Amino acid sequence: MASVTSLDVARLAQVSQSAVSRTFTPGASVSDATRVKVEEAARKLGYRPNAIARTLITRRSRIIGVVMSYLENQFYPVVLEKLSQRLQRDGYHVLLFITDSRQTDAVLAEILQYQVDGMVMASTSMSSALALRCEEAGIPVVLFNRVSAGSENTSSVTTDNYQGGLLVGQYLARTGHRRVAYIAGLEDTSTNQQRERGLRDGLAESGQKVFTRAVGNYDFEDAKAAARSLFAVKAAQRPDAVFVANDHMAIAVMDTLRIELGLRIPQDVSVVGFDDVKQASWGSYQLSSVVQDADAMIEATAGLLMEEMDGANQNRAVVLPTRLVLRASSAPRTPTKDRK
Amino acid sequence: MASVTSLDVARLAQVSQSAVSRTFTPGASVSDATRVKVEEAARKLGYRPNAIARTLITRRSRIIGVVMSYLENQFYPVVLEKLSQRLQRDGYHVLLFITDSRQTDAVLAEILQYQVDGMVMASTSMSSALALRCEEAGIPVVLFNRVSAGSENTSSVTTDNYQGGLLVGQYLARTGHRRVAYIAGLEDTSTNQQRERGLRDGLAESGQKVFTRAVGNYDFEDAKAAARSLFAVKAAQRPDAVFVANDHMAIAVMDTLRIELGLRIPQDVSVVGFDDVKQASWGSYQLSSVVQDADAMIEATAGLLMEEMDGANQNRAVVLPTRLVLRASSAPRTPTKDRK
DNA sequence: TTGAAAGCGCTAACAG
DNA sequence: CTGTTAGCGCTTTCAA
Numbered sequence: 001m002a003s004v005t006s007l008d009v010a011r012l013a014q015v016s017q018s019a020v021s022r023t024f025t026p027g028a029s030v031s032d033a034t035r036v037k038v039e040e041a042a043r044k045l046g047y048r049p050n051a052i053a054r055t056l057i058t059r060r061s062r063i064i065g066v067v068m069s070y071l072e073n074q075f076y077p078v079v080l081e082k083l084s085q086r087l088q089r090d091g092y093h094v095l096l097f098i099t100d101s102r103q104t105d106a107v108l109a110e111i112l113q114y115q116v117d118g119m120v121m122a123s124t125s126m127s128s129a130l131a132l133r134c135e136e137a138g139i140p141v142v143l144f145n146r147v148s149a150g151s152e153n154t155s156s157v158t159t160d161n162y163q164g165g166l167l168v169g170q171y172l173a174r175t176g177h178r179r180v181a182y183i184a185g186l187e188d189t190s191t192n193q194q195r196e197r198g199l200r201d202g203l204a205e206s207g208q209k210v211f212t213r214a215v216g217n218y219d220f221e222d223a224k225a226a227a228r229s230l231f232a233v234k235a236a237q238r239p240d241a242v243f244v245a246n247d248h249m250a251i252a253v254m255d256t257l258r259i260e261l262g263l264r265i266p267q268d269v270s271v272v273g274f275d276d277v278k279q280a281s282w283g284s285y286q287l288s289s290v291v292q293d294a295d296a297m298i299e300a301t302a303g304l305l306m307e308e309m310d311g312a313n314q315n316r317a318v319v320l321p322t323r324l325v326l327r328a329s330s331a332p333r334t335p336t337k338d339r340k
Numbered sequence: 341m342a343s344v345t346s347l348d349v350a351r352l353a354q355v356s357q358s359a360v361s362r363t364f365t366p367g368a369s370v371s372d373a374t375r376v377k378v379e380e381a382a383r384k385l386g387y388r389p390n391a392i393a394r395t396l397i398t399r400r401s402r403i404i405g406v407v408m409s410y411l412e413n414q415f416y417p418v419v420l421e422k423l424s425q426r427l428q429r430d431g432y433h434v435l436l437f438i439t440d441s442r443q444t445d446a447v448l449a450e451i452l453q454y455q456v457d458g459m460v461m462a463s464t465s466m467s468s469a470l471a472l473r474c475e476e477a478g479i480p481v482v483l484f485n486r487v488s489a490g491s492e493n494t495s496s497v498t499t500d501n502y503q504g505g506l507l508v509g510q511y512l513a514r515t516g517h518r519r520v521a522y523i524a525g526l527e528d529t530s531t532n533q534q535r536e537r538g539l540r541d542g543l544a545e546s547g548q549k550v551f552t553r554a555v556g557n558y559d560f561e562d563a564k565a566a567a568r569s570l571f572a573v574k575a576a577q578r579p580d581a582v583f584v585a586n587d588h589m590a591i592a593v594m595d596t597l598r599i600e601l602g603l604r605i606p607q608d609v610s611v612v613g614f615d616d617v618k619q620a621s622w623g624s625y626q627l628s629s630v631v632q633d634a635d636a637m638i639e640a641t642a643g644l645l646m647e648e649m650d651g652a653n654q655n656r657a658v659v660l661p662t663r664l665v666l667r668a669s670s671a672p673r674t675p676t677k678d679r680k
Numbered sequence: 681t682t683g684a685a686a687g688c689g690c691t692a693a694c695a696g
Numbered sequence: 697c698t699g700t701t702a703g704c705g706c707t708t709t710c711a712a
Binding site: 003046049050063081095096110254255258259283 | 386392393399403416434477594619625
């Protein structure tokens with residue numbers, strides 16, 4: 001309980017408090033003699049430097065605020081895990097905020113009080129205005145998997161969502177699908193908008209349009225409802241493929257199609273998702289999906305953050321390339337009556 | 341950027357610094373007049389109290405350190421999300437540490453430097469010695485979903501793992517299974533040991549023993565290998581049921597049984613898991629599982645933590661009751677005809 | 681290389 | 697209710 005201070009150590013080691021500070025400061029100049037004395041005294045007393053006091057004077061907390069909105073979609077836990085480890089490697093720590101869109105304002109105020117050195121915002125539902133306010137406060141912000149709607153002066157790291165959608169549209173058209181449906185995520189997110197736009201353009205290259213469309217809001221249950229609304233129609237009206245805005249929803253869709261509606265995948269309908277989460281490769285789903293390279297995204301995020309914390313004020317938008325992974329949930333339509 | 345201080349606000353509002361402090365301290369006595377003046381000045385300057393400086397003097401950071409080992413098992417992200425929200429509700433924040441067992445020592449040192457008010461350890465692979473060191477440092481610790489191996493002077497919150505295993509053993513025996521296998525998690529964890537002991541005792545009530553056993557280490561791939569080793573034998577040697585130490589592995593096992601080994605679930609083999617994660621109820625799995633009530637666990641954890649932070653030093657072990665949820669992955673054996 | 685002294689921004693007595 | 701005064705534990709000039 002005792003809360004041993006650097007002064008206690010100094011006294012025991014018979015040196016000044018500064019000497020103690022220096023031995024615990026990586027690049028400081030201390031003679032080996034004093035360093036040894038200090039280290040021994042510190043060990044003896046069980047001394048641990050107080051990071052809070054250090055922060056107060058150095059004005060660097062080595063804390064990064066991370067804001068996320070929901071961890072149910074497996075993509076985000078993985079990101080959080082990797083991000084945390086990546087930042088730990090550089091001596092930073094993660095102050096975590098889970099929030100739905102309603103509380104963001106209050107949350108942000110709190111996060112700022114902790115003098116975070118930087119922030120990562122992976123919350124899809126967070127208003128861009130907030131990112132701005134952080135920048136105003138002089139705190140580097142990196143938007144993860146989303147871009148700033150209002151202005152372009154916040155750094156961001158995203159997968160090329162447009163390209164991902166495009167690849168899906170091209171692929172589905174090329175493989176003979178003629179009634180391609182889309183199940184959207186949250187309508188007001190950049191990810192959803194770009195994925196859909198990509199799909200549309202990809203299909204357009206073959207003169208097709210999106211056949212039908214429903215909204216799943218990146219939510220499991222909403223996605224099921226969307227699947228029902230799209231597929232509970234007579235066979236001729238039924239899509240022969242569906243691109244779902246993320247894997248989390250795509251899995252809900254697959255379950256609904258197979259179990260509730262008795263459809264076979266891919267024979268009756270091809271399903272393609274986005275993210276390539278672990279579960280997409282699970283045996284029961286084998287979901288074709290657009291890959292988001294979480295490692296690369298994390299690396300870019302950490303890199304941007306470090307640069308900005310070093311003073312570089314370059315607000316860059318990193319857009320990572322992507323690719324389509326094909327699995328058993330999608331297959332070419334039998335070419336008999338289609339051009340091929 | 342400017343870092344507005346309470347002194348700046350005080351000057352603008354023409355009051356003392358203490359007045360500013362008091363208006364930002366919930367239960368302090370300030371007249372409405374000064375409060376208004378201060379609030380206006382604060383707003384004008386964009387002032388935010390510095391939580392770090394406050395921590396230094398109040399010696400309460402309102403930060404809780406949360407240590408987890410891996411978020412791949414969906415149970416943990418959900419816990420993290422709920423825990424974070426629960427603590428936020430009481431004005432606490434989560435400093436997150438993801439760690440594998442090797443780095444725990446270093447990690448712990450860092451966490452302590454941040455003067456956390458308390459800690460939650462949900463890392464299954466963390467040595468109990470570390471929890472002890474925190475207690476020594478006077479920091480309340482609650483072990484989540486694990487118990488202290490060495491000593492009993494650390495609080496913990498667990499599901500009744502023994503009871504869970506017992507229920508499964510009784511159920512499988514009662515429903516006519518005669519060759520019940522077990523796939524273990526990490527052998528040295530309390531969760532695994534108690535679940536297995538429960539299973540054994542539950543089967544013993546009907547004069548049965550565990551038929552075969554393999555180790556999955558709570559790992560997806562290891563679980564697949566375990567399933568292969570247990571089931572790639574001739575039919576007469578094959579288990580007619582398998583209890584898997586958690587759902588994360590159980591899903592891997594189901595995929596392996598069905599796809600690699602061509603077995604039908606539950607006709608050829610019943611599968612039961614533990615945790616009742618979201619995915620257990622997914623249509624493709626319909627996994628029978630022992631429920632861990634995450635909400636109750638979180639509530640108990642937060643409760644213990646708050647009590648201990650208020651000075652109560654009662655090291656209690658909360659053990660929550662559990663129940664078995666039956667889904668389509670398990671079914672009674674029909675005594676005569678269904679022996680493939 | 682070392683120590684003395686001066687704060688970082690805030691809160692907590694203590695008078696008034 | 698309000699202001700004054702002293703620090704919280706640390707780092708950092710600045711001399712020595």
